[in-house]
């Protein structure tokens with residue numbers, strides 16, 4: 250059952266000409282750090298704080314750690330236990346492939362060694378979400394390749410590492426972007442970083458959105474809160490290949506305008522003629538002129554036609570649950586509902602077993618799954 254009904258108020262279709270988001274005062278006005286900090290008030294009127302200047306020029310050719318992506322079979326746990334160096338030499342039986350798992354990339358060398366990187370810019374998105382743009386050191390940045398939906402382990406030295414979606418599109422070659430919601434120790438340490446700080450990155454990890462199979466189809470993105478991060482990557486990637494796809498729509502919801510990440514981009518997204526963008530918040534908010542209502546309710550109201558359409562959803566588990574129910578009501582087939590999971594990870598490379606659901610490892614067989622695939626897994630989520 251969906252907890253709350255869509256309000257009848259404020260449901261007028263948003264103007265494509267101007268994204269009339271309200272003027273909002275963020276209660277916890279961000280502490281602006283760094284020399285070039287500026288507060289940008291866009292037409293969305295949601296203040297955006299750039300904590301540091303744009304990423305520095307990548308230093309001259311100085312190879313620190315080479316990230317070469319290659320496809321390997323999943324190594325057996327026994328073999329991996331010997332030494333990390335052996336991992337890459339092992340090309341034993343392709344057990345994963347036999348079980349229908351997709352091939353996956355693995356970095357060369359010690360798979361646990363992060364690539365050194367420098368924080369180039371920090372953007373405060375909301376009271377508890379910050380976006381970091383990090384530049385891999387040496388030639389690693391230029392040679393880095395990844396696909397939309399893949400994740401990275403971002404480490405703060407002396408604190409630990411945590412998993413985040415790379416939410417810059419692969420065409421962005423200057424930096425990798427991670428948006429981090431403060432949850433516990435590591436994410437709090439990440440929130441304390443500023444431009445110039447050193448971090449580590451293990452990436453790319455996991456599978457990705459099978460966008461090549463989506464050609465000719467309509468795509469309906471549904472994002473909730475920080476769940477907009479992976480959708481941003483794939484959505485921008487598809488928009489760069491616009492002619493290959495049918496109608497592209499986005500329904501993005503958050504608790505309030507203050508909780509909307511990427512607020513500085515919403516104006517552009519609302520204006521784009523090639524993207525149908527709808528914003529919603531959970532409860533009325535002064536000055537808000539878009540939808541008010543929980544995402545599943547607004548989705549039912551928008552009622553995208555399921556024929557030749559894929560729904561790609563990401564958000565908190567409760568939102569995913571009710572959004573899937575809404576999509577099923579709209580007659581979307583389970584294989585046409587795609588989501589990404591945030592099951593906790595440790596190694597990220599199929600060794601430690603931390604992320605398994607039944608016979609599947611979220612770090613290797615995911616994080617992207619179709620609803621049809623998830624229905625076959627034990628209900629452990």
Ligand SMILES: Cc1cc2nc3c(=O)[nH]c(=O)nc-3n(C[C@H](O)[C@H](O)[C@H](O)COP(=O)(O)OP(=O)(O)OC[C@H]3O[C@@H](n4cnc5c(N)ncnc54)[C@H](O)[C@@H]3O)c2cc1C
Nearest residue numbers: 411412413414428429430432433434435436591592593616
């Ligand atoms: C594939 C994947 C992609 C992710 N992408 C992002 C992203 O783009 N942005 C982002 O902000 N976060 C993302 N996460 C979640 C992020 O990894 C965790 O929030 C982070 O590891 C918490 O670390 P911590 O040390 O700060 O918190 P901890 O001290 O480890 O935990 C603090 C609290 O957060 C909960 N928590 C920790 N990890 C998770 C998790 N994976 N899922 C749900 N609850 C968790 C804990 O149960 C605890 O209640 C992703 C996770 C995965 C597995």
Ligand code: FES
Nearest residue numbers: 595597601602612
């Ligand atoms: S995180 Fe270690 S197996 Fe997936």
